[in-house]
Amino acid sequence: xxxxxxxxxxxxxxxxxxxxxxxxxxxxxxxxxxxxxxxxxxxxxxxxxxxxxxxxxxxxxxxxxxxxxxxxxxxxxxxxxxxxxxxxxxxxxxxxxxxxxxxxxxxxxxxxxxxxxxxxxxxxxxxxxxxxxxxxxxxxxxxxxxxxxxxx
Numbered sequence: 001x002x003x004x005x006x007x008x009x010x011x012x013x014x015x016x017x018x019x020x021x022x023x024x025x026x027x028x029x030x031x032x033x034x035x036x037x038x039x040x041x042x043x044x045x046x047x048x049x050x051x052x053x054x055x056x057x058x059x060x061x062x063x064x065x066x067x068x069x070x071x072x073x074x075x076x077x078x079x080x081x082x083x084x085x086x087x088x089x090x091x092x093x094x095x096x097x098x099x100x101x102x103x104x105x106x107x108x109x110x111x112x113x114x115x116x117x118x119x120x121x122x123x124x125x126x127x128x129x130x131x132x133x134x135x136x137x138x139x140x141x142x143x144x145x146x147x148x149x150x151x152x
Contacts, residue, residue, distance in 0.1 A: 012043040013144060014118040015084075016111070017053045018128040024075030025066060035126045035144065039082045045121060047113035048088035054079065087117055105135035115139060 015035060022032035058076060061067040067075070089098065094109070102112035111132045118125040124142040127133055136143045 012045060012121065013038070013124045013126055014045045014047075014114055014121070015039075016046075016114040016125070016127040016129060016132060017050060017057055018132075019126050020054060020079060021057050021061070021075075022128060023078065024071060025061065029128065031126075031128060031145075038126075044082060044084045045117055045123065046084055046086055047117045048086055049110055049113050050084075050086060053110060087121075089113070089116075105138060107131050107135050111135070115141060118142075 019032050019035050022029055023036055058067065058072045062069055062072050094113070098109055098112045098116050101107075101116055102109045105112070105115070107115070111129060112135075114125060114127065115132060115135055118136065118141045119139060124144045125132070125136050126144045127136070133143050
């Protein structure tokens with residue numbers, strides 16, 4: 001079944017955890033809202049680290065009183081309804097290519113895993129993280145903008 005609307009060219013993209021967490025936090029942004037609208041129309045890709053990163057971010061948000069346990073569970077349920085494709089990497093790639101990418105662009109290995117996935121799959125990246133946006137720009141990876149018809 002084709003989940004895309006006619007005229008929307010976006011078929012696949014990588015979304016990082018900054019966007020996913022914004023869906024459940026008070027400071028949810030227009031950007032995160034636009035990305036949420038797209039998840040039913042495109043294949044959403046995340047690196048293998050994402051499920052643990054998301055679970056940990058929920059836990060930290062609860063501990064810091066940014067989310068109640070009930071709000072955390074609602075966000076978890078929302079995310080479980082989204083058809084997200086988790087793309088795993090062998091440890092050899094993580095310790096070579098992804099580590100090298102993190103070093104080269106001064107970002108975390110977690111962020112480098114999102115950038116690497118977008119590069120390998122030749123798809124846009126959705127992120128709120130400024131350092132990751134800048135690294136993507138330097139790698140010539142398209143970063144999704146607020147307007148669903150435009151990309152950076």
